[in-house]
Amino acid sequence: MIRFLLSCILCFSLQVRALADPLTLVCDIWPPYQIQENSHVSGFRTELVKNIFEMAEIPITVIHAYPWKRALLMLEKGEVDGLFSANHTPERESYAMYPELPLTESPWVLWTREDSGISYTSFADLRGKRVGVVRGYSYTPEFWEILTQYGRPEEASSDELNFRKLAAGRLDMIVAELNNGYFIMQKERIQGIRPFAESPVKTDGLYLIFNRKRVDEKTAEKFSNALREYRNSEAYKQLHNRYFKAETESFIPEPSLSSGSTDGL
Known part of the structure; x- marks a missing residue:
């Protein structure tokens, strides 16, 4: 009996220690x-x-x-x-x-250059646009279907690369998380790019x-x-x-x- 009680006390002590x-x-x-x-x-x-x-x-x-x-x-x-x-x-x-x-x-939005003249209110505005995405990221099925059907998706290895390509005029738009995008612009010293924050692709x-x-x-x-x-x-x-x-x-x-x-x- 004593051995059993000691075993119970030891097990209880181990559990309390684990919980702590x-x-x-x-x-x-x-x-x-x-x-x-x-x-x-x-x-x-x-x-x-x-x-x-x-x-x-x-x-x-x-x-x-x-x-x-x-x-x-x-x-x-x-x-x-x-x-x-x-x-x-x-x-x-x-x-x-x-x-x-x-x-x-976490809102994911489209970005474009401020001087591009591009507007975005619906997926239809992607028609014919070169849109930068990141290889391996998850996008909504609806967005990806429209983009592949009407737009021209171009994959890159990172968001930073997409922002640089957009700033250089090699893309019309890119998709990136809103606040991470602002951070990248600050880090890369990129200006003249704006998000369509009011119309997120997904949240x-x-x-x-x-x-x-x-x-x-x-x-x-x-x-x-x-x-x-x-x-x-x-x-x-x-x-x-x-x-x-x-x-x-x-x-x-x-x-x-x-x-x-x-x-x-």
Whole structure:
């Protein structure tokens, strides 16, 4: 009996210790949301995630950044507890647990040169246009069907390359995430390009997702509750306004920030 009780106490102690262990989180580099300076990861969503876990009283380790595919594979294999920022796909639900709310919404828009004379209100305006896209990125089926049927899609290896080609007049339009696009323009010192921000091609909800085998539903629920509370707080408004222009939701360039890589979701 004593041996049995000791075994129970030991198991309980191990469980309590496991529950108290900080969660391990990873992300990719996606300025201005996730920014890497040397070994330090910052950015709007990185700070948002840290603040939410602090509010939920859930300890986390130092956040590390990896290329997107590697970070996603680490979560799938159970090498880490959580990953941000990920959109929702049915395929990921087998190993990933999604909180109730996304961290943020991410608008993808078309861009053109200010002197191009091009207007955009519907997919029909893509007719005959050379439109830059990034190889491996996910676009809506409707947009891709129209673009391939009426437009002239041209693939590139990165958003940075597409912005440079657009500025040089080698493309008529490109597709890029709104705030990441502003960041790239600042980093590349590109001017004379504007987004059609009022007509997004798509808007993704981007989540922090948990590994199902390593994190329980109660922890995910605590995170969701803290996220909801924090999004309605004055602290969230202050954090948001440090990175974005309140009137346009666009990125405020900060010369000290570095971009790293930009892996698609």
